[in-house]
Amino acid sequence: xxxxxxxxxxxxxxxxxxxxxxxxxxxxxxxxxxxxxxxxxxxxxxxxxxxxxxxxxxxxxxxxxxxxxxxxxxxxxxxxxxxxxxxxxxxxxxxxxxxxxxxxxxxxxxxxxxxxxxxxxxxxxxxxxxxxxxxxxxxxxxxxxxxxxxxxxxxxxxxxxxxxxxxxxxxxxxxxxxxxxxxxxxxxxxxxxxxxxxxxxxxxxxxxxxxxxxxxxxxxxxxxxxxxxxxxxxxxxxxxxxxxxxxxxxxxxxxxxxxxxxxxxxxxxxxxxxxxxxxxxxxxxxxxxxxxxxxxxxxxxxxxxxxxxxxxxxxxxxxxxxxxxxxxxxxxxxxxxxxxxxxxxxxxxxxxxxxxxxxxxxxxxxxxxxxxxxxxxxxxxxxxxxxxxxxxxxxxxxxxxxxxxxxxxxxxxxxxxxxxxxxxxxxxxxxxxxxxxxxxxxxxxxxxxxxxxxxxxxxxxxxxxxxxxxxxxxxxxxxxxxxxxx
Ligand code: ATP
Ligand code: MG
Numbered sequence: 001x002x003x004x005x006x007x008x009x010x011x012x013x014x015x016x017x018x019x020x021x022x023x024x025x026x027x028x029x030x031x032x033x034x035x036x037x038x039x040x041x042x043x044x045x046x047x048x049x050x051x052x053x054x055x056x057x058x059x060x061x062x063x064x065x066x067x068x069x070x071x072x073x074x075x076x077x078x079x080x081x082x083x084x085x086x087x088x089x090x091x092x093x094x095x096x097x098x099x100x101x102x103x104x105x106x107x108x109x110x111x112x113x114x115x116x117x118x119x120x121x122x123x124x125x126x127x128x129x130x131x132x133x134x135x136x137x138x139x140x141x142x143x144x145x146x147x148x149x150x151x152x153x154x155x156x157x158x159x160x161x162x163x164x165x166x167x168x169x170x171x172x173x174x175x176x177x178x179x180x181x182x183x184x185x186x187x188x189x190x191x192x193x194x195x196x197x198x199x200x201x202x203x204x205x206x207x208x209x210x211x212x213x214x215x216x217x218x219x220x221x222x223x224x225x226x227x228x229x230x231x232x233x234x235x236x237x238x239x240x241x242x243x244x245x246x247x248x249x250x251x252x253x254x255x256x257x258x259x260x261x262x263x264x265x266x267x268x269x270x271x272x273x274x275x276x277x278x279x280x281x282x283x284x285x286x287x288x289x290x291x292x293x294x295x296x297x298x299x300x301x302x303x304x305x306x307x308x309x310x311x312x313x314x315x316x317x318x319x320x321x322x323x324x325x326x327x328x329x330x331x332x333x334x335x336x337x338x339x340x341x342x343x344x345x346x347x348x349x350x351x352x353x354x355x356x357x358x359x360x361x362x363x364x365x366x367x368x369x370x371x372x373x374x375x376x377x378x379x380x381x382x383x384x385x386x387x388x389x390x391x392x393x394x395x396x397x398x399x400x401x402x403x404x405x406x407x408x409x410x411x412x413x414x415x416x417x418x419x420x421x422x423x424x425x426x427x428x429x430x431x432x433x434x435x436x437x438x439x440x441x442x443x444x445x446x447x448x449x450x451x452x453x454x455x456x457x458x459x460x461x462x463x464x465x466x467x468x469x470x471x472x473x474x475x476x477x478x479x480x481x482x483x484x485x486x
Contacts (some may be wrong), residue, residue, distance in 0.1 A: 003196060023174060120141055182449075199226055202226065208232065252313070262299050318361065322357055325355075325471070326351045339374070345384050348385065348386070357471060364444050386403045399469070405463060409458060445467065452467050
């Protein structure tokens, strides 16, 4: 999981916890506050309603009106409060109005707490299950007529009204918190992005450096801890680059210095071979031939190392020769034909029917494919086949050099491009080679933007080398180029 994701998750987790805590606390306060407000409102309203319905209640008690008139007087208040009003007549008042009205409610026994509180003149709100089985809030107030108490007015409101109000407030609160969390998440994401930008820059630079871009440095590092790492990276890159340059210079100088004595030794053996004494001495001639062969091998290695040193130091000049790769392949096949024939290996070539031009130094191109064909022939026993085919894929020419030779074991495959690496040396004891050819080919191809890949199913199952090289397709050449077996 990336640092950015982790940072985001941790921050979001903390924010969610903090906001949930705040919401819960605020919600509890709001709920309690709402109940206190609601009850306060019920108590003040019942007093006003008691005053409002007093004339109607007095008329009813005096038998001057009926139930319907009383209900009509209650109706607007009941609608306003969303509850039910009930009028109880006190004993004293009942006495006063005895016999005048048959529909009056006597006080219930025992008296409910809100009625008791209203009689005591200290109204309260009580909560209990009403006759309809629903939880209600009850409050009551005295109804006065001519300064005397004629009854008690009870108001009951289902708690659902309070619950709806509470739910509405909770909804607003939770909605607000969710919106706030989202905003905070966006801010955190933006901050994480800002913070990690320099880290990403550092990572990209390290990757570029690892891919061989030794000149790459981090430009204007930030003024923080990551900036300090960037400075350290730049210093390290500087040192590695100068160390590698020193190494390349050393390799280049050494190979160069080897050349002169080698040429001298070669000239001396030539001279010795021509001497009449040596000409008659077969043993001496044999030794001189062996020395010559070793000198040639050494000279080849020195040449290879010099080229690698130039490639490493980016000092190889890209060629601008216009080469028709089809003609080049035919010519090279001719050159390698004798070597293949000597080994009893069949060398085949498939090329497109039309010319394909690439811009390259002919010597570099020859070095690459001579080594690949040399390998294919060298590592294939008599009776085997080497097939070199060229196919155009878009603006890339794909070379496939497939042989039926000794193959490469899977554990050796990843190393065949390493310098001086020879897979399974014991098996290759009699096959000449220094293990530089593929690394030189790969370095040259890299410089020209090409690529090389070696595949082998395993020992004695042959080897296939694929080289991809981009070319400039001329406008009139844009049609398909059919493979043309040679
Ligand atoms: P040099 O090319 O310097 O004369 P070399 O041929 O041994 O020596 P490379 O061309 O670099 O070196 O190849 C490296 C190794 O890869 C070889 O030693 C061989 O083990 C293996 N290899 C390369 N091509 C083939 C092939 N066609 N078949 C089997 N093994 C191969
Ligand atoms: Mg080779």
